[in-house]
Amino acid sequence: MKQTFDVLFVADPRFEGGSSTALALELRVAARAGYRTGLMMVRGPIIGHPFPIHPEIREVLDAGLVERTDPDAEIQADLVLVHHPSILDNIMRPRPRVRTGRIIVVLHHPVKDATGRIQYELEFIQKHAAMAFGIERVDLAPVSQVVRDGLPVLLPNGARVLSENWDNLIELHRWPRRKGRSGNDTVIVGRHSRPDPKKWPDTLDEALLAWPDRLGRRTRMLGGGPYLSEKYGALPPHWEMIEFNGEAVSDFLSSLDVWVYFHSSEWVEAFGRTTLEAMATGVPVILPEHFRCLFGDNATYAELADVDQAIADLTGDPDTWQDASDRARQFAERHNEHQFEQRLQRILAECRQNGGVAEIGSGIPGPKFLPHLPDANVLFVSSNGIGMGHLVQQLAIADRLPTGLRPVFVTFSYAMKITVLSGYPTEFLPHHRNSGMDAKDWNDHLAEVLLELLLRLQPRVIMYDATAAFDGAIRAFQTYDAAFSIWVRRAMWQESHRVFLPALNAFDAVIEPGELAEELDLGPTTSQRERVLEVAPVLHIDPSSRLPRPMARQALGLSEDAIVVAMQLGGGNNYALDDLKTRIVEGLLENSEVLILDITSPIRTGVLSEKPYAERVIPIELFPAFRYSNGFDAAVSAAGYNAFHENIIGGIPTLFVPNEGIDMDLQVNRAIWAELAGCSLVLRRDLHQPKLCELLSQLLDPHARESMRRACRLFASKKNGADEIAAFVEDHARLHFTDRNPAVRQ
Known part of the structure; x- marks a missing residue:
């Protein structure tokens, strides 16, 4: 090419x-x-x-x-x-x-x-x-x-x-000039920058000289964050802090009367684009003297001790302010x-x-055809001995990769057929618990198998999705260092998983899918939040892509008049729920209008019950179930990551039955959060069975369900983290690297 x-x-x-x-x-x-x-x-x-x-x-x-x-x-x-x-x-x-x-x-x-x-x-x-x-x-x-x-x-x-x-x-059309000001208006002083402590004065005392607390003034700061509290301690209450990108910069600047910018003594400002943006908006700027070589007579210069008076001088007379505003805007116009x-x-x-080589370049605007880039492999590696959430999450990302990036799957999950049926090459590797090997031998074998695959496939990107960062996988990834390695890990870890935290340093990037219940996340990963890329919640199917209710019911052969409750409690491989499930089914069927759609897990192990299903219980293996969820009136579900976020964001009234097995993430905290948010009900196997009848009654009450739907709408997201991760993968599949010395140590 x-x-x-x-x-x-x-x-x-x-x-x-x-x-x-x-x-x-x-x-x-x-x-x-x-x-x-x-x-x-x-x-x-x-x-x-x-x-x-x-x-x-x-x-x-x-x-x-x-x-x-x-x-x-x-x-x-x-x-x-x-x-x-x-x-x-x-x-x-x-x-x-x-x-x-x-x-x-x-x-x-x-x-x-x-x-x-x-x-x-x-x-x-x-x-x-x-x-x-x-x-x-x-x-x-x-x-x-x-x-x-x-x-x-x-x-x-x-x-x-x-x-x-x-x-x-600067593109002036992106920075509309603010209106003039009256001398009687409240004076709004502000600044903005990316979140870097060197973009601020060295001490809080110096910062208070630049942005003092004065009657008749407001102070607005765009680009604040925890880093500033670490630098200064408790921040002045009169500073209105707005996180970086928390407000459109042009709107923020239009709200200001004066721009004041001072930075650390360790920093050298090469130009000061944020200052240019303020000037383009017509906001007078106050700067330290060393900026004069950049902005000439188009700005006001002051020592820190004189900033307060400089603000008063600029805003005390409308003509003085207007003259400073005009000079600022004119400077920006000369830098269009x-x-x-x-x-x-x-x-x-x-x-x-001098003999250019491109052989084109008329400089005539016109339509452009973007060519197809060379094909490249992306290797998806996932665990999943208990559930199938990691594999489904990877499928969500793979489905969104652009043409030319070819997903190949290696998984420990017995649900591998979902990627096979989606048309992706898939290789199954049993977890050491199911392989008959001890952990050390299994990790050695894993390293050999993965390295052989890496050498054969030569992927540009490795996507590893698991909580457990296995030594064998890490050794293979580090040996084959031509690929960009990404660890996609969810929040809500149990304390027993802390042992895997150091693996963060073994990957080129760590991505954490969004967690609606993050306020109740007490797990170990919270200590590393600043070192990961957080994205929106990941959904396999976008809510807008679901079948309309009539089509969903027709596809499933369900009566339009029935109250359809979808039940999906997982494989039950590590946390026995059969007895509770029986009680839930019996309780739901007491309502003669209820149909139960019993969505069975494709990776359930053990012997299935020989008891016949009740007449209004329909067993079905349905994937992806969320595509049909507009046809559900309610759900009874585990609180695994995928089902939890689908049901909340999809607005499905749900009774969450968290899997509280020791190998799982903190499903119970998700369920508690959703109940407190008014989005769902929660039934813990060992605590809440005495109130089962009450909970089922609420789930079947149409007014209660509508209340839950309204609460869920507060958390509907326009973004899907799967799109964000797929874009990140695409970017890094086409990258060159200068982030480290390429020398090899023997």
Whole structure:
């Protein structure tokens, strides 16, 4: 496969702040100008947290404005534009197959921070760029005079600095100007930034000088979080804290009268995109003096001790405020996005005069066809000796992968037929409890089998879904380090599972599906929450994809007049529920209108009861049952992750019977939460049987069921975590890596 571009952007798209915002702007502008652009995504060394792609870059990709690249694709590009030098700190792997005539590395950060510590080595940046793209000369583009002034006099051989700064730019239509203000209005002061303690003054006393408590003022902060309490302790009550992305930035800025920004003495602000956004909105800004070289006479400068008076001076007179607002907006207008289009036009003209290689690039806007990328395997490995939740969760993700990414399954679950019937290659490996092997021998065998599969399949991504992080699996994944490994683990662990916590360090990323009942999660994983990527609850079937009630009932052969109760209590392999189930069935059947849909588990073990089913009990193996759930009036269900979230988000009035076996997650806490939220009822086998009749009466009461449905609607989610995880997998299946030294230790 060959991809041909006018411009190939090379970047780590996970940065939260200005560098990603600047990249997204350039991608949009290049597309509007008609240039064919590619995005080579690189996992760099700075961001250890498994951040997803920045939302603005995701929008550009989803809109088809830029083509993804793939490590196996041959690429020709007139210009390679590398955003942020840190992604060249290490050798890029795999080596890109790129032919180009020019490389520009945009320096989004100074070479040294305020304490003099080196942030990146220009010698390595030049050398690794040359190694990756096969061209010796590398142009360096500082984003501001601050970055330019920090460059050494002597540059590495093969490196040169562009004569113009690669200024941060802004799309003015995205930043509508706020209205003027009256001198009698309450003064609203604020700031915003990504959540980084270095973006704030060193001490709380300094911060209180920048954002003091004054009568007639409000203080709003966008980008707060627990990190700030760790830095300062108890936060001032007059600070209105809004978490990062908790409010649209343009709306937030429009609410302000004055923008005040001061940061740590250890930080050097390369440009200050957030300040530019405030100025584009027409908000006067107050900054420390060292920002003058960036914003000139278009901002107000003050020492911390003088900020209070500077705010009063700006807001005390409407004409003074309006003049400052006009200067701020005019500065932003001089930094509009058309500058990038003109800059790109000049640079590409130079490239083609010097023999560009892309052989295209009319600059004429028009429809674009995004080519099919090379096929690649994704290996799904899951446990499940008791239930089938891990395998179903993986199926939800596999079903959402784009064309070209081929799921292959390895599972310990006896429910493997659900992936086989879905058309996916599947291999079954018995858990050591069912294999006749002791744990050590089984782990050795597991490592050998998985490694053989990895070498044969050469997957780009490994998806491991289990609570138990088996030693054999980890050894295989670490031996075959060409794949990006992801551990998808649920919350609600029991304390006995704490032994698996260190395995977090064995994976490239850990993803935690959303848990509605997270307030009642007392498990060990809560201590690692900041090191995982949390997504929305994962559902195999989207609620909107369920069959309408008449179609569901017709498909199941159910009378429209019956009260249909779906019963799904799991396989009963580790937690005996047969006696309780019998009592539940008898109690439900006392109502002559009830039909019980007894959904049997495909992995149930042991001897089935020889007792005949009652006339109004319909045994059925139904997967996925949720697809038909609009046809249910109520449910009796275990509180495993999948069934719990389907029933709550799907608005199914449910009597949850938690499986409280020692091998399970904390199902009982889920059930308790749902009852307290008004979404369901809870029946614990060993505590609540005396009130069984009362609970069943409530479940069959139409008013009680409607009340539960209304409560469930509060937790209906527009997002499905399966979509988020599938996108994360797609991104990492097409990545290059510079996050670590590729050297092998013998």
